[in-house]
Each structure stands twice: as C-alpha cells, then as structure tokens.
Amino acid sequence: MSSSYGRYNSQSYAPSAPELPPPSNHTPPSNSYTQTSPPSSNYNNYPSYGYPPPSSYVSSSSGYSNFPPGTNPDVIRSFQMVDRDRSGFIDDTELQQALSSSFHNFNLRTIRLLIFLFKHPNESLRIGPKEFTELWSCLGHWRGIFERYDKDRSGKIDPLELRDALYGIGYAVPASVLQLLLSKYSDGSSRRVELGFDSFVECGMIIKGLTDKFKVKDRRYSGSATLSYDEFMSMVIPFLVSYD
C-alpha cells in the first residue's frame, strides 16, 4: 500500500522546504503555538509547506498535456483510469476512485473539500491534471507526516500527535481551535478521540483552507487582520457552500 505513495512523500514533494521539527522533542505549550513559531508568523511556521511547488509548464484548458513535466506515471495512470470520457477533468466520485488505491477511500465530504481547495478558482467542482498532480503530491507529503507521528503504526493518531503533525505540515494551530475541530470526531463518550488518515486529511485541509484565506488578508503575517463584513462573509460562505 505504501509503495505507490512513498515516492511522493516529504523528501520528493518539497525539496526547498525547511527541515521538519523532530517529532518527539518538539513540545509547544498547550495553550498556544505562538512561542515556538517565528515572530513573523504565529499561525504558519513553515509557510512554504502545504503549497504546490511553482509550476513551469504550459497549461491549456484540458487534456493530458497538462500534466507537469516529469509527473510520475502512477499519477497519470490514476487520473486516466477514472477520466473515461477523456474530458481532462474528474468530478467527486471519480476523484474518490482515483485516490482509493494509492491513498485512502476518502468519504465524499472530504473529497469535495479537496476539490474545493485544489480546483482552479474559475472552475466548477472538478479538477484537471495539474490540480490532481498537486493534490497527489500534497497527500503524499501529508501521508509521510501522518506515518511519522503514528509511532505505534496503529493507523491512528491522538490529539497531541495531531497537533504535532499539523505543525509538521506547516500549521501552528492553537490548542483551543484544535479542540473545536476535534469535537467533530468525538462520539460523545469520554473516550479519547483518535484520528485515522482520512480524518487527519480532513482536519488538515480545513486548517489549510481557512488559514490560507486568512493569510491573504494578513499580508504582514502579524497574526491579525481587519476584515469588512463583506470580506468576512465572502471568505467563509464558499466553505459552507462546498463543504457539506
């Protein structure tokens, strides 16, 4: 299972990215990550993570010529396998199928979130080869991080490991925010929440999506932004519209 995404893990994904923090030595204070983050950014310790590498290839409106040069054949094969009409775009159920063999059989809610976050802004809820390749790389990188923090290889990580893993993909998430997010995965019992790879991806993508939007309004990385009512509503509503 791991062989097909192993080539897309953190080593190959972002060669210019800084070193990851050591998984066990890094123990930020429980109430906030701000003390361990660089002063220039208190919510994203490694801004280069989680973003697709700059693309240098020519893009056109559709077709397989859109795959970045040097794209691993597995990626192209996975895309072609589900894009049966050769339209050059895949929708939610096709993406679900394309990711199921190499990554995970994500639920459709997570799949729609992935499409929403990776699709071209002008495009409807579907992605082409370029976005698929970026998504594949991102998931491969995140899978590497997940496995790194899943020390007992149980396929699950606990909330503290989640916090460290999110830190590893570049997001310094306050403990209070993480607690809100984790309530989604609680079954109401007092049992400790544990997250599989799918929930980890969902959590991570929610954090990534909202943080990226906020950062656009916080150009100086001061950790706060002034938003008009219209801006606030326009930032948040697409999330609610796409993610259900």
Add this chain to the structure above:
Amino acid sequence: MSSSYGRYNSQSYAPSAPELPPPSNHTPPSNSYTQTSPPSSNYNNYPSYGYPPPSSYVSSSSGYSNFPPGTNPDVIRSFQMVDRDRSGFIDDTELQQALSSSFHNFNLRTIRLLIFLFKHPNESLRIGPKEFTELWSCLGHWRGIFERYDKDRSGKIDPLELRDALYGIGYAVPASVLQLLLSKYSDGSSRRVELGFDSFVECGMIIKGLTDKFKVKDRRYSGSATLSYDEFMSMVIPFLVSYD
C-alpha cells in the same frame, strides 16, 4: 397548514421590532444594501430581528417547566410528541419530526444547522423547551416573511425576492455574498435559481449565524472588525464542524 404557525408570525414574535419595509417599494441598489441601511450598521438593518426576546422565566436543566410562560400549547404539544423519553431535550431526527407538521420537512443538514444556532452554548447537539420555543417563533416569523415575498404563491422565491426577504428579517446582504450563497442551490444549468421555504431557511440561518458572530467583534457596528487568527478560526470552525 398556515393556521398553526400563523399565531407566531411577525406580529406576535417581536413586539418591539420596527415596522417591516414595504415589500415592493423597497428597492435597494443592486450592488449593495449599505445605502439603504442606517449608518450605524451596514450589515444588519434591524438588529433586534432574528434574536430571541429576553427571557424572564427561571430555567432549570431539563423538564417541561422550562417552557416560557404563555407558550402556545401547539409548541408544547409538538415538543412532547417527539420527546418520548421525557428527557427534556430533543435531537436532530426528533426536531425534524417536530417541525414537519407545522412548518416543513426540513432535511437533516438544515435541522443540524438550526440546532447548532439555537442550542445552549454548553449543550451538545440537542435543544430543550426554551430553545425549541425560540426556534418555533423565529421560523414562524420567517415563514411570514417568505410568504410576503412569494407574491405568486408558488412556494418559491427568486434571488431578488430572497434578497428582499432577508432584508425583511433584518439582514442587508451584499449581492456578491448572496451570489456565493445561491451557488449552493444551482444545478449547474443556466436556469434561474428558485428557493423553497427550506432553502430560504437554510440561507437565512447561515447569514444569521455568521452575521451574529461577526457583530460580536464589531461592537461599534462600523461594518468591519479586526480579528486575530485564533478568533477567526474559532468563529468559523464550529460552523464547519456542526454543519455537514
């Protein structure tokens, strides 16, 4: 059908609320509502609308004694009918059932949004008699507004009528924001979107929920607010967590 909620419409819901704008004479500019709103608030023209009236009764943790004095027997009956174990709380499927005869057979996504917005902050996703009564009143008020703008009695309103109807319940929503929201109900065709009462309630509740949160950070009603990253994330994530 209308007889059971007719007594809870705008007349009885908010006796201190200002007069509604006339449905047809009111034609705000298409790009923004700000010019027709009072300068003190450019996103909520009638801040007293949409909020439950102050409660003067003693509340306890559960039980039917929690219904506000003078509550219409229909409301109490609807609650009791679904709260079979007499726990004093009803969950999503029970609320769906309780609202189906007097209002609409809302889908569970809308029902969960209603619970999220009306429940006590410390409570899990369930509501008691007090919150149920407030929700019932609010829906009755919104139903009255919906019917007022559904001039041809088709059971549907179009985007312009939606804008006016949202204005009628107190929310001056920019056209661009409304367009984002309406994309949720578009089937991808070029046909004009029309909303039934259920989608109207969903739209209205999303607007209400986000606007109310934003207003807490915009105490002077200036139309803009400075948010820290933590505040922003904490405002938005509960929406994403509850509403899926």
